[in-house]
Amino acid sequence: MNAPLPLVSESLVVPQPYLLFLGDTTEASFAKTAFGLAHWAPDQCVGEMALPGATVTTGLARITPAQARDAGAQSLVIGVANQGGVLGAGWIEALVDAMDAGLHIVSGLHVRLSSVPALKEAATRNDRRLIDIRTPPADLPVGTGRKRSGKRLLTVGTDCALGKKYTALALYHAFTGRGLYADFRATGQTGIMIAGGGIPMDAVVSDFEAGAAEVLSPDAPAQHWDLIEGQGSIFNPSYAAVSLGLLHGSQPDVFVVCHDPTRKTILGLEGFDLPTIEEVIEMTIRLGSRTNPAIRCGGVSLNTSSLSDGDAEKLLADESARLGMPVADPVRGGPAFEALVDACLA
Amino acid sequence: MNAPLPLVSESLVVPQPYLLFLGDTTEASFAKTAFGLAHWAPDQCVGEMALPGATVTTGLARITPAQARDAGAQSLVIGVANQGGVLGAGWIEALVDAMDAGLHIVSGLHVRLSSVPALKEAATRNDRRLIDIRTPPADLPVGTGRKRSGKRLLTVGTDCALGKKYTALALYHAFTGRGLYADFRATGQTGIMIAGGGIPMDAVVSDFEAGAAEVLSPDAPAQHWDLIEGQGSIFNPSYAAVSLGLLHGSQPDVFVVCHDPTRKTILGLEGFDLPTIEEVIEMTIRLGSRTNPAIRCGGVSLNTSSLSDGDAEKLLADESARLGMPVADPVRGGPAFEALVDACLA
Structure with missing residues (x-):
């Protein structure tokens, strides 16, 4: 696999690998982020760390910040959320110790790390970064619409939360598995932690939405693919602004429509x-052609998690015949998914 | 004319009338905001105030903050910009004096008023507001798409900066001139100062763009019209996110397309x-029908400022015949504009 193409700005990068911090939690559901990273980015997690009283574990080795640093860790990720998204009382000392051991701190909590004086002081003293995943980089530019080199694929959707991140990640693994030069470009919190960088597109000021998407997938070699995680839907009355800015700024050559066949309303x-x-196909082509007249649909990704194997296989085949294009569930993979990858690359 | 329909949240309101503050400026071009307000909202300007050395005047009476307060002023507006958008050195004492006299302070500068300790202290002491027009209200909601009562008109455009604010204001004056119950809803800095309230839609985080537009034109009596200032264009590759969120959240019954016939590129x-x-008509109907299936085009507003009277009259007539709908220049007014108003109300 090729080395990832660096993002233009250090502020978009979350240094990997990670030490996963579990706090003193006794509720597995609060440790969703830690479990997600252990599952999605196992190569990027060197171990876990917990405070006395914690009963939850990801199954990774329980190590100290110094041991994590020796194992190559760059950052401690707060992998646990308290109710209210605040920092636990006993956590701050542990986070300061981690910075003293040489780790950056990564957080997806609502509270800003730099608003805690002890953390700010330790970060300055150790020249470490306090990375709030929910905060977009400062000084994002206004979009220009300038055509960039390299190739781009964006996952779009009939709605939110039906597989756009999963599909982009699956396509990234398929592309690189075929020896192609590709990067996954994350646009949401979980994706950013998995990828080790990205921009939380829903937190960007609307004037800079397209510009942020342009920064996220910069000029690249002609044969390089950016697999860009979509957000929301152009048809979602709450979030269409996010989706359209991301579409215009991403200027995708290819898009894949993500859909959950059991969902009937937004x-x-x-x-x-x-x-x-x-x-969705017709409107994405209409709007996306503004910044890339060559935009085309590569196929459809169906989330068939609630269907039996037989029902899913039949639905994928039926929908593929009806739409005249590859329709696959990336979780199920198989020939249908390989056909979708073929069509995206065609 | 009816009393304006109050906005839901005090944070959206800029208390009028104003005392216009000119600082110590000797360059008329730096006092654009003061001149704009004196021109657009003369009923809301009780006078002007300047520091020693100032040579610029709006022509309004030069008065003190105490005299302005006696004349009914609620706010001092910083009507002048320095290079870099910062506060002039001698200004802070004058602004503190104005708050001591009972005025709120309104600013469109880049620097936040509350970041200046002396201003913050005086505001707290006098229970006055420091109103940064560029800063959207906190705690904007996510859009819901819920149909609201009352009627709405949105100005849209083929691009930025070709008359959407002017057109919405002209329609507002025409509607209220006919005795209709209406409000102008401002979405940009100048419009907000003129209207005495609004939301700077381009400064709203994209996740809340549609929700902000929903807050801006709340439920209203059935016969009430909101005339909503449009922003950008759905076809503008830099700013379409702003335009689509505003369209979805405004759920307009009627839209008017604003266009400059001399402009050929974005x-x-x-x-x-x-x-x-x-x-623009077709795409606005397609996208706008998501939150208001009854959306329709009321007509077209052409900016003919660069044309002779004869050429303008001919163009308006030709375009109206070609498009089969009223086409007017609100600056020129006349029967064409009255026909546009008729069509919007039809």
Whole structure:
């Protein structure tokens, strides 16, 4: 696999690998981030660290910050959330110790790390970064629409939360598995931690939304692919601004439509029917052609997690025949998914 | 004219009328905001105030903050910008005096008023507000798409900066001139100062863009009209996120397309042709129908400022015949503009 293409700005990068911090939690559901990273980015997790009283474990070796540093760790990730998204009382001393051992601190909590004086002081003293994943980089530019070199694929959707991150990651692994030069470009909190960088597109000021997407997938060699994690849906009345800015700024050559066949209305908004896959394809081409006239649909990614194997296989085949393009569930993989990858690269 | 419909949150309101502050400026071009308010909102300006050395005047009476307060002023507006958008050295004492006299302070400068300790202290002491027009209100909600009562008109455009604010203001005056119950809803800095409230939509975090537009035009009596200032263009590769969030959240019943017939490419982006008026109509209906299936185009507002009277009259008539709808220049007014107002109300 090729070395990842560096992002332009250090502020977009989260240094990997990680030491996963579990605090003093006794509730596995609070440690969702730690479990997610151990699952999605096992190569980037050297171990876990917990305070006395913690009963939750990811199964990774329990080590100290100094041991983690010796094993190559660059950052401690706060892998646990308290109710209210604040820092636990006993955590600050542990985080200061981690910085003294040479680690950066990474957080997806609502509270800003730099608002805690003891953390700010330790970061300055050790020349370490306090990385708040929810905070976009400062000084994002306004979009220009300038055509960039390299190739781009964006996952789009009929709605939120139905597999756009998973699909982009699966395509990234498939592309690199075929020996292609590719990077996964993360646009949400979990994706950013997995990828070791990215921009939380929903937290960007709307004037800079397209510009942020341009920064996220910079000029690249002609044969390079950026696999960009989509956000929301152009048809989602809450979040379409995020989706359109990301589409314009990403200027994708290819997009894949992500859909959950069991979902009938927009998540949380009962009055709004889900758009059809065909509507999403047509509108994405219409709007996306503004910054890339060559935009095309590579196929469809269906989330069939609630279907039996037989039902899923039949649905994928039926939808592929109906739409006249590859339709696959990346979780199930198989020939259907390989056909989707082929079509994206065609 | 009816009393304006109050906005839901005090944080969206800029208390009027104003005392216009000119600082110590000797360059009229730096006092653009003061001149704009004296021109656009003369009823809301009780006078001007300047420091020794100032040579610029709006022509309004030069008065003290205490005299302004006696004349009913609620706020001092910083009507002048320094290079770099910072506060002039001699200004702070004058602004503190104004708060001591009972005025709020309103600023469109880049520097935040509350970042100046002396201003913050005086505001707290006098229970006055420091209002930074560039800063959106905190705690904006995510959009819900819920249909609101009352009627709404949004100005949209083929691009930025070609008359969307002017058109919405002209329609507001025409509607209220006909005795209708209406409000102008401002979405940009100048509009907010003129209107005495609003939300700077380009400064809102993209996740909350549609929600901000929903807050800006709340439920209203059935016969009430909100005339909403548009921003950017759905076809502008830099700012479409702002435009789509505003469109979805505004859920307009009627829109008016604003266009400059002399502009051929997107402002500042030579590689991008301006969309046609027909493309903007069709796409605005397609996207806007997501939150208001009854959306329709009321007509077109052309900026003919660079044309002779004869050429302008001919162009307006030709375009109206070609498009089959009223086409007017609100600056020129006349029967064409009255026809546009009729069509919006039809």
